[in-house]
Amino acid sequence: MVDAAPPSPNVARLDAVVAAHGARATELVQILRDAQALDGWLPPATITYLAHRLRLPRARVEGVAGFYAFLHLTPAGRYRVLFSDNVTDRMAGSLDLLDRLCTSLWIERGKVSEDGLVSVDTTSCTGMGDQAPAILVNGRAIPRMTPERVDAVAELIRAQVDLCEWPADLFAVADNVHRRDVLLDAIVAPGDALRAAIARGAREPERAGSARSWREGVPALPQGPAATLEEIKRSNLRGRGGAGFTTGLKWEACRTAPGTTRYVVCNADEGEPGTFKDRVLLARHADLVLEGMTVCAYAIGATQGFVYLRGEYEYLAAPLRATIARRRAANLLGTSILGQRGFDFDVVLHLGAGAYVCGEESALIESLEGKRGVPRNRPPYPVTHGYLQQPTVVNNVETFCAAALIALNGGDWYRGLGTPRSTGTKLLCVSGDCARPGIYEYPFGTTVRQVLADCGAERTQAVQVSGPSGTCIGAAEFGRKLAFEDLPTAGAFMVFDDTRDMFEVARNFAHFFAHESCGFCTPCRVGTTLLRNVMDKIHGMRGSQHDVDRIRRLNRLLQASSHCGLGHTACNPLLDTLKRFRPAYERRLQSLDFEPAFDLDGALARARAMTGRDDASAHLAEVDEDASAVAGRGQP
Amino acid sequence: MTANGAADVFLLDGEPIPFAPGQTVMQAALAAGHYIPHLCFHHDFKPHGSCKVCTVRVDGATTASCTLPAQAGMSVECKADDLEENRRTLVQMLFVEGNHFCPSCEKSGNCLLQAVAYDLGVLDADLDYFFPSRPLDASHPDLLLDFNRCILCELCVRASAEVDGKHVFALSGRGIGKHLIVNAESGRLVDTTVAVTDKAVDVCPVGVIIRKRVGFAVPIGRRRFDARPVSAQALEDAPRRAPPEAAP
Ligand SMILES: Cc1cc2nc3c(=O)[nH]c(=O)nc-3n(C[C@H](O)[C@H](O)[C@H](O)COP(=O)(O)O)c2cc1C
Numbered sequence: 001m002v003d004a005a006p007p008s009p010n011v012a013r014l015d016a017v018v019a020a021h022g023a024r025a026t027e028l029v030q031i032l033r034d035a036q037a038l039d040g041w042l043p044p045a046t047i048t049y050l051a052h053r054l055r056l057p058r059a060r061v062e063g064v065a066g067f068y069a070f071l072h073l074t075p076a077g078r079y080r081v082l083f084s085d086n087v088t089d090r091m092a093g094s095l096d097l098l099d100r101l102c103t104s105l106w107i108e109r110g111k112v113s114e115d116g117l118v119s120v121d122t123t124s125c126t127g128m129g130d131q132a133p134a135i136l137v138n139g140r141a142i143p144r145m146t147p148e149r150v151d152a153v154a155e156l157i158r159a160q161v162d163l164c165e166w167p168a169d170l171f172a173v174a175d176n177v178h179r180r181d182v183l184l185d186a187i188v189a190p191g192d193a194l195r196a197a198i199a200r201g202a203r204e205p206e207r208a209g210s211a212r213s214w215r216e217g218v219p220a221l222p223q224g225p226a227a228t229l230e231e232i233k234r235s236n237l238r239g240r241g242g243a244g245f246t247t248g249l250k251w252e253a254c255r256t257a258p259g260t261t262r263y264v265v266c267n268a269d270e271g272e273p274g275t276f277k278d279r280v281l282l283a284r285h286a287d288l289v290l291e292g293m294t295v296c297a298y299a300i301g302a303t304q305g306f307v308y309l310r311g312e313y314e315y316l317a318a319p320l321r322a323t324i325a326r327r328r329a330a331n332l333l334g335t336s337i338l339g340q341r342g343f344d345f346d347v348v349l350h351l352g353a354g355a356y357v358c359g360e361e362s363a364l365i366e367s368l369e370g371k372r373g374v375p376r377n378r379p380p381y382p383v384t385h386g387y388l389q390q391p392t393v394v395n396n397v398e399t400f401c402a403a404a405l406i407a408l409n410g411g412d413w414y415r416g417l418g419t420p421r422s423t424g425t426k427l428l429c430v431s432g433d434c435a436r437p438g439i440y441e442y443p444f445g446t447t448v449r450q451v452l453a454d455c456g457a458e459r460t461q462a463v464q465v466s467g468p469s470g471t472c473i474g475a476a477e478f479g480r481k482l483a484f485e486d487l488p489t490a491g492a493f494m495v496f497d498d499t500r501d502m503f504e505v506a507r508n509f510a511h512f513f514a515h516e517s518c519g520f521c522t523p524c525r526v527g528t529t530l531l532r533n534v535m536d537k538i539h540g541m542r543g544s545q546h547d548v549d550r551i552r553r554l555n556r557l558l559q560a561s562s563h564c565g566l567g568h569t570a571c572n573p574l575l576d577t578l579k580r581f582r583p584a585y586e587r588r589l590q591s592l593d594f595e596p597a598f599d600l601d602g603a604l605a606r607a608r609a610m611t612g613r614d615d616a617s618a619h620l621a622e623v624d625e626d627a628s629a630v631a632g633r634g635q636p
Numbered sequence: 637m638t639a640n641g642a643a644d645v646f647l648l649d650g651e652p653i654p655f656a657p658g659q660t661v662m663q664a665a666l667a668a669g670h671y672i673p674h675l676c677f678h679h680d681f682k683p684h685g686s687c688k689v690c691t692v693r694v695d696g697a698t699t700a701s702c703t704l705p706a707q708a709g710m711s712v713e714c715k716a717d718d719l720e721e722n723r724r725t726l727v728q729m730l731f732v733e734g735n736h737f738c739p740s741c742e743k744s745g746n747c748l749l750q751a752v753a754y755d756l757g758v759l760d761a762d763l764d765y766f767f768p769s770r771p772l773d774a775s776h777p778d779l780l781l782d783f784n785r786c787i788l789c790e791l792c793v794r795a796s797a798e799v800d801g802k803h804v805f806a807l808s809g810r811g812i813g814k815h816l817i818v819n820a821e822s823g824r825l826v827d828t829t830v831a832v833t834d835k836a837v838d839v840c841p842v843g844v845i846i847r848k849r850v851g852f853a854v855p856i857g858r859r860r861f862d863a864r865p866v867s868a869q870a871l872e873d874a875p876r877r878a879p880p881e882a883a884p
């Protein structure tokens with residue numbers, strides 16, 4: 001059922017937005033983003049009108065808008081300031097800066113100013129860990145916040161200066177590349193890897209006839225696409241987005257899956273806190289990323305590609321679109337690419353809108369289809385039933401870069417790098433307590449200790465490898481190797497020196513998961529909030545052994561019954577820190593077995609304030625011995 | 637079908653369960669007269685697997701049985717201490733997530749959440765209550781929405797879309813903020829096209845979508861699950877398809 005057309009204040013402008021997206025319901029998230037740019041939020045009449053134009057049920061449009069953190073169904077201020085709230089931002093003083101901005105603007109955190117001008121709040125890690133603390137203003141990234149920059153921002157907002165007229169240096173994002181290897185050093189002219197892939201089929205006989213006796217007896221030599229796939233398989237490349245699935249097998253499964261159209265999706269959602277390598281790759285090596293996607297399209301026979309760019313990186317969208325246009329003009333995208341008949345492939349950029357779970361490949365596809373970013377039931381997997389139920393390859397940005405290099409230099413070259421089970425190199429995103437935060441490219445198999453030495457980390461207590469969903473290790477394990485067979489990593493490498501409180505690190509991550517749970521399944525939706533509450537309770541010195549046991553029980557449940565990886569890994573930071581940094585918890589725990597979360601006497605505080613009383617009988621009398629120990633907590 | 641023409645079977649806690657191609661473990665089990673605890677599954681709708689109460693173990697891996705395609709020869713473990721323990725916790729989670737005051741609820745005795753809880757031996761909530769603030773929608777002359785009891789099973793969403801063809805209900809928000817919405821700019825049920833005869837009105841397993849003025853026509857104590865536990869009744873709802881015929 002489609003609702004009748006209602007009056008809407010913005011009809012002409014909304015029509016233009018809808019038209020720009022071909023009135024396609026699959027573009028709903030993009031349309032909502034653009035529609036929001038008109039008013040700074042999505043008024044009810046706007047939702048109704050868009051639903052009408054897209055022939056969607058109104059509730060469906062509202063439900064999609066309600067899913068994404070950067071889409072607002074209530075007024076959020078003409079200037080919406082969000083402080084990145086990763087633990088590394090906090091370590092760099094983000095909360096003081098947030099308070100400073102709120103004080104300066106006379107507003108309360110999380111509330112819109114009465115004149116509707118501005119709101120200030122926090123958001124999940126914005127991917128600027130190497131230049132923390134960072135903020136977003138109406139979605140535009142501003143890194144390296146200092147008291148001076150906070151004051152400048154406050155002044156610009158007070159003077160109501162249009163965002164596009166703010167000084168450019170506020171928005172300057174540094175790349176901070178400190179160690180290069182084959183990927184970051186590669187100089188690949190646009191199209192070179194593709195030409196090599198196309199030529200490979202032709203070159204193959206020559207190569208078989210050479211000293212490669214192990215290939216003798218192979219009857220028909222693979223041509224073009226098949227030969228390219230062969231190289232990817234031979235390279236043993238594994239996905240760089242975290243799970244480490246073998247790329248060649250994924251491509252092959254997609255290539256052989258029945259379907260009418262094949263899709264290539266570049267996962268540039270990069271939501272894992274502490275990760276920012278894809279940002280740098282897209283800023284410096286966009287051609288290589290697109291080249292890798294096109295190589296994939298060639299190998300699997302795909303005609304349509306998407307780059308799913310996280311909303312936090314909106315500033316990268318325009319240059320990326322320009323690169324796509326340039327490649328189209330150079331016949332590296334479009335029809336009959338490089339003159340190969342039937343080699344048709346084009347790429348469209350999609351922006352996310354603030355949802356970590358959309359990095360999960362099936363949730364990402366749902367989002368691409370204009371829906372709430374809820375992970376699908378698997379099987380079937382995207383390789384057979386992906387975008388619009390067609391065969392789809394989803395790979396990480398870095399995976400596509402590596403694939404382009406393999407197409408150019410061959411699988412044997414690549415498997416000579418790294419370790420046998422983790423071939424090639426990996427980009428690490430180093431942040432936290434070290435002298436030189438930034439991007440470091442290493443061959444797989446490099447030790448944590450080596451990285452710590454190179455980035456100038458001292459008195460290191462712990463490293464969070466691969467973000468909150470990864471592993472937290474202490475000094476005893478710094479000899480471990482970064483590789484799929486030891487410490488797998490999607491790239492994040494957050495360093496904590498011995499002044500840091502590892503309990504607070506874990507508590508920050510518990511808040512992250514509770515904020516980012518999509519809410520589809522019971523264990524994760526309720527469990528991540530329970531975990532957050534338990535951590536807050538312990539933080540408030542009201543925790544006991546019972547609460548620690550509760551964490552373990554929730555972990556068993558979330559592991560066993562969550563619907564996707566977010567729920568499966570949500571307890572990791574808590575368990576890792578409990579195991580390795582137990583004193584950080586213990587000095588906060590009550591010696592009791594159990595302490596209720598509800599502070600009865602504390603709840604009376606407001607009544608006491610209202611009545612102006614604070615005498616003994618305005619407090620609950622503590623009777624037994626144990627309970628009086630509770631009442632006296634925190635006192636010497 | 638196996639080569640000799642017999643129906644394909646899998647094992648559920650050691651018992652052979654026949655199944656038709658395309659059936660999930662839950663569907664086949666119910667059709668064969670075996671109960672697997674569940675909340676968001678309903679035999680009239682495509683399973684989506686969000687409550688996770690039906691989680692079982694296959695080859696050491698746990699997974700929701702309502703969405704798991706049945707395969708010949710698979711061995712499914714449903715009755716195990718750890719799985720039962722997890723089911724109890726999931727039910728407790730749903731109780732603390734909303735506001736459930738069973739003694740004063742119109743649905744008490746007819747409520748699937750309450751019935752599954754009793755059946756699993758859940759006697760308390762154990763977890764800390766969230767006490768969310770969820771205002772009622774009493775705008776409609778014949779229907780009341782008490783969101784306090786919503787377990788987000790999406791059955792009304794699916795029923796309204798698939799059976800009634802209306803999309804009266806949908807979900808918005810995310811994480812613990814996920815909530816039910818109705819298809820109206822005002823946000824009020826009275827402004828939707830809902831009808832008391834809609835499948836969506838009937839399908840709610842708990843006491844959210846309530847018909848006005850009939851709540852206590854049947855007194856508590858004489859209601860469906862007051863008589864017999866849900867595990868003894870769920871099979872009565874399920875389409876008892878005969879085991880698949882041998883293919884020609
Ligand atoms: C909650 C969650 C978030 C994820 N976020 C990302 C992400 O931001 N980027 C990414 O490449 N993969 C992410 N993944 C992994 C993807 O699901 C998928 O495995 C990956 O994109 C495949 O690409 P690869 O094989 O090249 O690594 C995430 C997975 C989960 C469960």
Ligand code: SF4
Nearest residue numbers: 518519521524564567
């Ligand atoms: S585990 Fe969490 S993020 Fe994943 S589907 Fe369930 S609720 Fe959503």
Ligand code: SF4
Nearest residue numbers: 787789790792840844
């Ligand atoms: S209203 Fe009822 S049927 Fe609809 S989602 Fe909530 S509990 Fe399920």
